[in-house]
Amino acid sequence: MTRLIVVYESNTGNTRKMAKAVAQGAREVSEVEVVLADVGQASEAQLSEMDGIILGAPTRNTKIPPAMSQFLDRMKQVPVRGKLGAVFGSYGWSGEAVGLLRSALVAQGVRVPGVGVRAKRTPDAQALKQCEDLGRSVAQRLVKEAS
Numbered sequence: 001m002t003r004l005i006v007v008y009e010s011n012t013g014n015t016r017k018m019a020k021a022v023a024q025g026a027r028e029v030s031e032v033e034v035v036l037a038d039v040g041q042a043s044e045a046q047l048s049e050m051d052g053i054i055l056g057a058p059t060r061n062t063k064i065p066p067a068m069s070q071f072l073d074r075m076k077q078v079p080v081r082g083k084l085g086a087v088f089g090s091y092g093w094s095g096e097a098v099g100l101l102r103s104a105l106v107a108q109g110v111r112v113p114g115v116g117v118r119a120k121r122t123p124d125a126q127a128l129k130q131c132e133d134l135g136r137s138v139a140q141r142l143v144k145e146a147s
């Protein structure tokens with residue numbers, strides 16, 4: 001079975017809405033088992049069993065907020081090189097976190113095609129669709145690579 005995890009941090013729910021849409025899109029691909037986890041509940045050890053890793057976080061003070069930052073640090077103990085990844089997140093005005101998340105994954109050897117999805121504040125229908133498309137496309141690519 002191909003496995004994909006969506007790990008997110010969200011303080012006021014906007015990135016959580018995006019995470020749910022990403023997972024929903026990925027679940028349309030029946031060959032893929034999708035895990036959706038708040039960063040507070042996710043264990044980095046789980047990551048080694050995953051083929052795909054999608055991370056989401058809002059921007060806080062121009063950075064990735066602390067819980068996700070710490071998760072990324074702990075991820076360095078896990079062999080994630082070569083896995084497929086993607087990123088997303090909500091922001092208010094500057095929105096650096098999505099790019100920083102992407103760079104952090106790439107630095108750990110995760111393949112991240114595309115720039116990810118950013119939504120200003122509460123994701124609207126268009127942003128949620130982009131999130132679904134993101135999840136679906138990662139899942140489809142994983143299936144293709146596994147075959």
Ligand SMILES: Cc1cc2nc3c(=O)[nH]c(=O)nc-3n(C[C@H](O)[C@H](O)[C@H](O)COP(=O)(O)O)c2cc1C
Pocket residue numbers: 009010011012013014015016057058059060061062063090091092093094095096120121122
């Ligand atoms: C303390 C604090 C700092 C923030 N700093 C930034 C920032 O530097 N740049 C930005 O684009 N948004 C910033 N925001 C806005 C959040 O990214 C935005 O409200 C986002 O929708 C929150 O997502 P969430 O509901 O998933 O927590 C900040 C919000 C808070 C509360």
